[in-house]
Amino acid sequence: MKQGFRQSMAWLHTWSGLVVGWVLFAVFVTGTASYYRAEISRWMQPELKREAQVTPEALAAAADLAVVHLQTHAGAARTWFVTLPTPERPLVELFWRNKPGTPPGHVLLDPQTGAPAAMRATRGGDFFYRFHFELNLAPLWGRWIVGICAMVMLVALVSGVITHRRIFADFFTLRRDKAAQRGWLDAHNVSGVLALPFHLMITYTGVVTLALMYMPWGVTAAYKGDQFAYFAETGQITKARPAAGQPGTLAPVGPMVGRALATIPEPLERLTIVNPRDANSTVVAVFEEPHGLSHEHPQVAFAGTSGDVVEVLSGGLKPAAKTFTTMVGLHEAHFAGAALRVLFFLCGLMGCAMVGSGLVLWTVARLPKAGVATGFGWRLVHALNLGTIAGLPAGIAAYFLANRLLPLDLGARAEREVWVFFGAWLAVALVGLWPAPRRAWRGALALVAALFVAVVIVDVATARALWDDPAWFLGFDAALLALAAGFALVSHKVARFAAPRRMRRVMEAPAAAPQMGRA
């Protein structure tokens, strides 16, 4: 069989895109949501009251309170992580890693009292963030699956560019008056070509963020598998200080916070306390990234028992490490201000549109003729398409609804929110088995729109009294309403889908009548 290069690439594009499309859609949607991870977290904990500012003294006091809590509740842990309060999020977040095989601990504290904060339990925006690269599976499995899908996506992107015959001539073309297949192809092309720089960047840098996991052999050979030695030598983290095996007492961390703040002019983000009860304990103060593309946190390391500075890490990365951190920085877009973030979000949505329209295009291009039954393959792809494209947004809306509706004192509340997410997703996915495909699409999309409207209504009804900044919460709700409007519009378009044909018949009839009359 002899085929042209372009036909081979078209085949490759079709099938590589289809096989990973469903996972990619979920990764794109949750990744796009992760640009507003902090905002989603804030919306999901409306009890939180922001503060005008957090003084260095308050930071030091909060760090001391955190250590008191950890000494009593996590004395045996290997590592403590203390996220310090910020004006946007005036809370102390504690996380600790126990012996291998024991689950880690996590708690939110009020920085004034040191008591657990009175907040509803939720995973907030962090759930989307982790789902984006772990799919809520065991980290190793999730990261490998997402990584392989991203690598296949690079194949699909390059083969797609080669397949696209009129990339410049059709750059601005979005035909709506032609056959359905033409319209879907135009939508796929426009969302793919226009945002191509973003798609290539985000896919490539996405693989690069976890490249050490996918290709560990360099570090295995040069550092005998000790990734931390590699990170330390490239200047990305401070040098590891192995445990002495002798018990030691941690010096007060408040003064260390003060010295760290005097050393680095960035906002202090968190403390990492390694081997807290060892004679060789280490306290690392980690700062926010300075302005710039590169993802690098300045750090100051202290000897835990004496409180002396042992290392200051601030800039000065070598070119290879700088390249890596710049790629990670571009992927996460922490440097982006409000306006640029909107554009990143828009690009993310175009990525979702590209993957979604590509999946739908597969089924539209293979629609059986009228009267012919659809094959099993077609029905499978259709069901998976509907289950993913309508199911995932329905899950997100249900997750938000659960956040407002589940009782506040419910046990394992945060996990139950996640159950609701997957439950709603699964329920909508079952709609894909409905025998009439178009009606299934229409109903499922209308349901998603209704769910997002319900989120807003329930939010206003139940949480209004808690809002510390009503305009901000109303803005978030307005964004949800815009999403709902988008889904309602698509649902409406799907319903009207046959209209051109019917319209033509209607138009043909009156046109025919006068001729009859004249004759």
Next chain:
Amino acid sequence: MTLLVSLGVSFLGFAALCLSMARHHQAVWSGPPDRHRTLTLRAAGWGLIALSLAAAIRFDGWNVGPVDWLGSLIGAGLLLIVVQSYRPRALLWMTPVAAAIALVAALGSLV
């Protein structure tokens, strides 16, 4: 604020490139453009896109500037494609508005 400059200028550049094509020119004015008009619009389009890159780098530096530029190209392009597909004649008033926004934002950033 500085992003508005590159957004507005990219929109103008893309609009000129778009209108230099017969199909899109016909949607706004009757008939395809003549050769002279095509070349003028094309040159103006590429010139404006280069100008938006220059503006992004002038206002935001070599570090973030190119990212701003690509972002504004994509955002402006999406707006343009949707408009010329649903309401092509709206370009007649949208281009002056885009020019005005870019100009005001540029003056605001320079002062």
